[in-house]
Structures are given as C-alpha cells and as structure tokens.
Amino acid sequence: MTNPRLIELEHLNGLKLKSYCTSLKKITKLSSIKELSETVGAKPRLIVGHGSNIFFLSTRKKPLSSIVLLNQLKGIEKINEKREKVCIRCHAGENWNDFVLWTLKKKIGGLENLVLIPGTVGAAPIQNIGAYGVEVGDRIDSVNVWDFKLKKIIKFTVKDCSFEYRSSIFKKQMLQEGWKKTRYLILSVDFLLWPENKTPLIAHYPGIQEELNGDLSPKKIAEAIKKIRTSKLPDSDQLPNIGSFFQNPRIKASLVEKIKKRFPQMPEFEKTYLSSKVSAAWLIDKTNFKGYKIGDAGVYKKHSLILVNHGHATPNDVLKLAQKIQKTIHNKFGIWLIPEPSIISSFEKTASSLMSPRNQIYIPHN
Ligand SMILES: Cc1cc2nc3c(=O)[nH]c(=O)nc-3n(C[C@H](O)[C@H](O)[C@H](O)COP(=O)(O)OP(=O)(O)OC[C@H]3O[C@@H](n4cnc5c(N)ncnc54)[C@H](O)[C@@H]3O)c2cc1C
Structure with missing residues (x-):
C-alpha cells in the first residue's frame, strides 16, 4: 500500500x-x-x-x-442600525484583530476590550473569547453555521449559543462527540454593537485606568489594552505559543478553605456559596514553573500560563510539560488544571488523559 x-x-x-x-x-x-x-x-x-x-x-x-x-470566508457588511445599535455581519475567515480595528475606524464601539486577540472571527464564538471584562458572547446577536448533520445553513441566536466562560454550544458539541464529528462550521457572525458615543465603556480592569489618564473612548481603551497586552504576552514570531494553556479552575468552597489554611494569599474570584474560581497562573507560579523547560517546550518566563516553543519543540515535549504541570499542581493543591486550547490528537488516549477532570465542580467541556 x-x-x-x-x-x-x-x-x-x-x-x-x-x-x-x-x-x-x-x-x-x-x-x-x-x-x-x-x-x-x-x-x-x-x-x-x-x-x-x-x-x-x-x-x-x-x-x-x-x-x-x-x-477562509471573507467579507464584512453592515446589516442595519436599530435602537441605537449597529448590526455588523463578519464572515468567519476574517482576522479577528483586523475586524476590531475596522469597527473602531468606522466609529463603532463594543469590541475594543478584545483587541489584539489572535485568530479568526469564526473561532471567536467557539470558546467565547474574552479579555479585560468583556466576552464576545456579550456582543453577538447570532451565529450563522453550516450544520453537517442537517446539511443546511442555520442561525443560532445568542441564547442558542449557550455562552459560558471559555465555552459555547459549539465547543461542547465538539468535546462531547469528538472533534472528528464536528457538527457546526461557523460561516459568519452577526454582532450587535454601538455607535462610538453610545458605547458602554468597560475600563475598570487593573492596568487600564493607569494607561488611560482619565481619557475615555473605545479607541483609547483599545490603545491602552494593546499596550498592556504587548508588554505581557510573548511575540508569537519569536516565541510561538497558543495563549493561555490552562483554564482558571472553579473549585469547591471546602477545597478553597483547605488551601487557604496553607496559602491565605491565594486569590479567588467569582465566588459563590458553593465554589470559587482560582487563578491557574497563581497556582503555576507557586510551583516555580516560570522559565521551566522540557526539550524545547517551556513555560514563558513572564507569564506562567503560556507554554512556548523555544525553537524545535516537538508535540511530545509540550505534552510532557503540560502533564508535569498538571501532576505537580494536583499533588500540591489537589486541583487538576484543564487545558484551554483544543487538543487535536492522533493519539486519542493521550489527549483524553490531558482533559480528564478530577475535582472541579464546573467542567466547561461537560
Ligand atoms: C498570544 C495569544 C493570546 C491569546 N489571548 C486570548 C485572550 O485574551 N482571550 C481568549 O479568549 N483567547 C485568547 N487566545 C486564544 C485564541 O486567540 C482564540 O481562541 C481564537 O479565537 C482562536 O482563533 P483561531 O482562528 O486561531 O482558531 P483555531 O485555533 O484555528 O481553532 C480553535 C477552535 O475553534 C474551532 N474553529 C475554528 N474556526 C471555526 C469555524 N469557522 N467553525 C467551527 N469551528 C471552528 C477549531 O476546530 C478549534 O477547535 C490567545 C491566543 C494567543 C496565541
């Protein structure tokens, strides 16, 4: 053969x-x-x-x-303006950051906090991309998809998309049935945005205020966020990476309490009666992984959530590094970190061992 x-x-x-x-x-x-x-x-x-x-x-x-x-589907068009909002359709193969910059140039606000996120417009709803207090699901009216099962184009309203933290109906379907059986191909996304002067501005995140000098507009916020992101994140041409490798885990209140006895300074957020979210970056920092390498795969020295390729990393180097971080965090804190990126593997058992949740309450891919 x-x-x-x-x-x-x-x-x-x-x-x-x-x-x-x-x-x-x-x-x-x-x-x-x-x-x-x-x-x-x-x-x-x-x-x-x-x-x-x-x-x-x-x-x-x-x-x-x-x-x-x-x-690689391209095109951006204004659909209508209604009730002080602007509805824009953007085809899935457009570059996300170019689209954000296009809206700002046209004096349309709402996407400024999501500036400089790499990738395409079609992928943005998959994990409900988010940054600096805004998630893309907050700005979407509907998503137009090709349904491989029904063999036709269908429209998902924002409610149908079931957006959650780094998740959506599209990501859940992929994880439940396996990416080989991906049912929905996103063709275009309809955004509901605002004219520049009517945009509700979100600028309370740490670091943004300092950059703004009290000057508020969608363009100014985008400029401030660009500056912060460029100083924090690696240049992908120099150090290839896929952004945050792990999600912030949500853990039971009883476990938070147990960990806080040893580490009272552990930050927790989005706290409810039953559980809290904790920072995956803080957990990794506490286990001294910053700058650590296996082969040519390493933890970025300025941001412990980012795994980088120092030159000739193999998929196996990255896998071993991710598994070592998971095991170490689990041994120290009793928390199993779940990867954020899609893991597309010819070795199915290996991929599912990386994704297998242990003690988290809210498991985004279930
Ligand atoms: C330096 C860096 C910083 C980042 N910062 C952030 C951040 O701040 N916030 C954040 O949320 N993410 C962030 N990310 C992650 C990434 O930018 C987003 O997930 C982005 O949406 C990926 O776009 P992509 O086109 O590259 O998708 P891909 O990586 O190509 O695909 C991602 C997933 O979406 C599926 N998919 C892609 N396109 C379609 C489509 N048209 N229809 C159906 N399924 C599709 C793929 O099958 C895959 O499962 C960052 C990544 C990097 C490298």
Whole structure:
C-alpha cells in the first residue's frame, strides 16, 4: 500500500509544532459549502481558522486522518442600525484583530476590550473569547453555521449559543462527540454593537485606568489594552505559543478553605456559596514553573500560563510539560488544571488523559 500524501501543519498551529495531516481543503466561497459537505460526508473532519488555539498532537508516522477544513470566508457588511445599535455581519475567515480595528475606524464601539486577540472571527464564538471584562458572547446577536448533520445553513441566536466562560454550544458539541464529528462550521457572525458615543465603556480592569489618564473612548481603551497586552504576552514570531494553556479552575468552597489554611494569599474570584474560581497562573507560579523547560517546550518566563516553543519543540515535549504541570499542581493543591486550547490528537488516549477532570465542580467541556 502506498503512503498517503503528508501535509505539514506547522504554519497552521500557534506553537509551530511539526504536525501532519493527509487531507486539507480550503473554504473560500459560501456557494461551495454544500458541495464540500457532500465530499466530506460522514468522514472525520477538523475545522481550522489560524490555529492559534489548537495543540496538534500528530506525527509523520501517525498523521491526522481527518479532512482539515481551512476556513477562509471573507467579507464584512453592515446589516442595519436599530435602537441605537449597529448590526455588523463578519464572515468567519476574517482576522479577528483586523475586524476590531475596522469597527473602531468606522466609529463603532463594543469590541475594543478584545483587541489584539489572535485568530479568526469564526473561532471567536467557539470558546467565547474574552479579555479585560468583556466576552464576545456579550456582543453577538447570532451565529450563522453550516450544520453537517442537517446539511443546511442555520442561525443560532445568542441564547442558542449557550455562552459560558471559555465555552459555547459549539465547543461542547465538539468535546462531547469528538472533534472528528464536528457538527457546526461557523460561516459568519452577526454582532450587535454601538455607535462610538453610545458605547458602554468597560475600563475598570487593573492596568487600564493607569494607561488611560482619565481619557475615555473605545479607541483609547483599545490603545491602552494593546499596550498592556504587548508588554505581557510573548511575540508569537519569536516565541510561538497558543495563549493561555490552562483554564482558571472553579473549585469547591471546602477545597478553597483547605488551601487557604496553607496559602491565605491565594486569590479567588467569582465566588459563590458553593465554589470559587482560582487563578491557574497563581497556582503555576507557586510551583516555580516560570522559565521551566522540557526539550524545547517551556513555560514563558513572564507569564506562567503560556507554554512556548523555544525553537524545535516537538508535540511530545509540550505534552510532557503540560502533564508535569498538571501532576505537580494536583499533588500540591489537589486541583487538576484543564487545558484551554483544543487538543487535536492522533493519539486519542493521550489527549483524553490531558482533559480528564478530577475535582472541579464546573467542567466547561461537560
Ligand atoms: C498570544 C495569544 C493570546 C491569546 N489571548 C486570548 C485572550 O485574551 N482571550 C481568549 O479568549 N483567547 C485568547 N487566545 C486564544 C485564541 O486567540 C482564540 O481562541 C481564537 O479565537 C482562536 O482563533 P483561531 O482562528 O486561531 O482558531 P483555531 O485555533 O484555528 O481553532 C480553535 C477552535 O475553534 C474551532 N474553529 C475554528 N474556526 C471555526 C469555524 N469557522 N467553525 C467551527 N469551528 C471552528 C477549531 O476546530 C478549534 O477547535 C490567545 C491566543 C494567543 C496565541
């Protein structure tokens, strides 16, 4: 039997890991979706935007056997203006940050806090991207998708999307049924935004006020956040990465109490009667992982939630590093950290061991 054609995915994942698949199709026209869907049929598939939130675990010997669908649908249009709001449709393959800058240029506010987040517009609803007090779900009117099961385009209202912290109906479906059976391909997103002077501004986050000097507008907030993000996050060209590798865990109040006896300074937030969220970055800092390396995979020295590729990291280096962090945090605090990125692996057992939750209450992928 001849070997299948190998396609490199290095340029399609934020960590720039050498990973491989055997079939890749670009989606550039809405009119070709139906035909594409027929070609894909019931075959395993994976949808990729810019790969800035995907950890690929595949090798030359064991490439991904699924069809990789690369979303490149382009276009931005104003749908209407109603009740002091502006409705904009943006197609899924547009660059997210370019779209945010486009809205600001057109004197439209609402997305300024989400400036400089890498990736495509179509991926933004998947994990309900969020930063500096705003989640994209707060700004969405509806999401238009191709449903591979019903074989037609359907509209999800914001309520249908079930947005939660770093989760949505789309992410849950992928995690429940497995990414090979991804049901929804996001085609475009309809945003409900505001004219610049009517925008409710969110600027209470630490660091923003200092940068603003009391001067408030969507553009000024975006400038302040750009400055903060650039100083904190690694330059992806120098140190390839996929942003935060772990989610902030929500843990039971009894466990918080137990940990606080040893570490009274542990920050907790979004506290309820039953549970609190704790900072994954704080937990990793406390176990001295900043700057730690396995092979060429390392924990970024300025931000312990970010795993970086120092040059020639392999998927296995990143996997070992992530597992070592999980085990160490679990031994010290009794908390199992869950990865934030999508883990796309040819080695299914390994991927599920990374994702297996232990003692958290709210498990985003369930
Ligand atoms: C330096 C850095 C900083 C970051 N900062 C933040 C941050 O502040 N807040 C935050 O929330 N995230 C952050 N991220 C994560 C990342 O930017 C987002 O998750 C982004 O939405 C990923 O976009 P993408 O196009 O690269 O998606 P990909 O990585 O290509 O895909 C991510 C997931 O979405 C699915 N997907 C992609 N497109 C579609 C589509 N059209 N239809 C259906 N499924 C699709 C994929 O199958 C995959 O499961 C950061 C990442 C980096 C590298």
